[in-house]
Amino acid sequence: MLLKGAVTMDIKVPRGTQDILPSETGKWQAVEELIREQCRMYQYKEIRTPVFEHTELFTRSVGDTTDIVQKEMYTFQDRGNRSLTLRPEGTASAVRAFVEHKMFGYADQPVKLYYMGPMFRYERQQAGRYRQFVQFGIEAIGSADPAIDAEVISLAMSVYQNAGLKKLKLVINSLGDTDSRVSHKTALVSHFEPHIAEFCSDCQNRLQKNPLRILDCKVDRNHPLMETAPSLADFLNEESAAYFDKVKEYLSILNIPFEIDPNLVRGLDYYNHTAFEIMSAAEGFGAITTLAGGGRYNGLVEELGGPNAPGIGFAMSIERLLLAIEAENNEWSEQSTLDVYVIGLGEAAKKKAVELTYQLRQKKITAEMDYLDRKMKTQMKSADRLRAKYVIVIGDDELEKESVMLKDLATGTQNLIPLSSLIDQIKTSSTQLEAEE
Structure with a gap:
């Protein structure tokens, strides 16, 4: 909360840098x-x-x-x-x-x-x-x-x-x-020195110290002497x-x-x-x-x-x-990194969803769940946007049966899976999917 009279600052990324989102x-x-x-x-x-x-x-x-x-x-x-x-x-x-x-x-x-x-x-x-x-x-x-x-x-x-x-x-x-460079340097100094006043200040400073750098100058690259400068190949x-x-x-x-x-x-x-x-x-x-x-x-x-x-x-x-x-119009398609999206319907189911999401992650299965108490239809859309492979739905009926509804988003099929075998089922299905790909 801003205090009354406080001045807001429009702070942006420094010039020449970028945020990679x-x-x-x-x-x-x-x-x-x-x-x-x-x-x-x-x-x-x-x-x-x-x-x-x-x-x-x-x-x-x-x-x-x-x-x-x-x-x-x-x-x-x-x-x-x-x-x-x-x-x-x-x-x-x-x-x-x-x-x-x-x-x-x-x-x-x-x-x-x-x-x-x-x-x-x-x-x-x-x-x-x-x-x-x-x-x-x-x-x-x-x-x-x-x-x-x-x-x-x-x-x-x-x-x-x-x-x-x-x-x-x-x-x-x-x-x-080194010997080739010394011979070439002597030739470059002789080539540029009579007309060095026509070049930029950087080139003038480089004439005696490092005349080879004159050839790399962006300011004077179109000067006629650049075309006729002694080639290093001739001094190798x-x-x-x-x-x-x-x-x-x-x-x-x-x-x-x-x-x-x-x-x-x-x-x-x-x-x-x-x-x-x-x-x-x-x-x-x-x-x-x-x-x-x-x-x-x-x-x-x-x-x-x-x-x-x-x-x-x-x-x-x-x-x-x-x-x-x-x-070159090459598309880098980012592969889905989300295995499971967990949906809990109701207070008791949400507690189970929190617990299950944690357990899945501990077993190296990537998982996500809703933290905004949105409706199921909205959560399903979120799972689609995140390109989840599976959705787990937990409601009162599922809690009573100690099971979850597991939906495969690629095929649209869904099955009631006992909690005791859920993780093995997901790992087996994911392995088969990877083998098919």
Whole structure:
């Protein structure tokens, strides 16, 4: 009750976030279970890291010239005057945990991890892109074998394919090793420097620190110099070129089609060698077609204080996966999760309904009942809406006979069942129904 003169507040969800209501969570749970099943098939184990980390983790790993670090991070001082940041991506946290807990000493290598949870970036909200978003990603740390690059890519593709997506495009590139990158960097500086004043301030700041990031600029992407910029492919040394050839060979063995895009650089500083993106080619999906992206990050473990342990991974947005499913008109039909709806007619029957509902739940049978004292016809409609498999009706006659009326909503048949055999009857009928389906 509001006090006289009290001011009401119109509090809404923060900009760039969303409430996922019960009518939608079934789709999320189905997608999440699909992802977990694929990770089980590939033997990737879940890791759960804090939602916030020390800010230095991201400035050192992601790179202080990236848009994420310069513009998008949610950073704050805690009461101990420490700088903390809500995680904008998952790789840095996973690698930090790998080093901190000495996972490089595990008997089984490489260490294969996956994570799924909220990430935070302060960016303009648009279709499928939020300031708080859910990201699934995997990391394979401890192997420099190009075969595991192909495995990582195949896992990402399998998630989308098992979600029913057919209009997919895989784009790959090689960013080369350190020596290749240094040679390419020198060529990029020479290419852009005479006309750098024509570019945005971000590009100007990146010229000497990380000119490769200029190629990823959204503001100046149509500048003529972008088209004529030196290609990294021309600067790959023999070792890097051979590695990329192996990755392509393994993808071909797996029958995974791909396109090579020499301008694909990804947005984070820790990438080297293999880089890739998976895009939706579905009509009407939107201007931002990228569904997932990733690549190899040899050297990141050492940067964060660990030994030489090369790694590769990817991340995908669950929101964009659901958008892609919708764009291809794939329906995720939520299966009925309610076994029994219990109806008690009269005060004594209601007491029995309360008791029986509890007993059913204790026996792993999902059950629901009415708590608004509605009429039987209204309760039956509620059972239909909840897609219950059975309805149990208890009245005075049933109480006297220590039985219930069990109605199968699929067939419309109903039978008087003794309370003593009710649970066995429901379990037997449900097993038969599942076998028929």
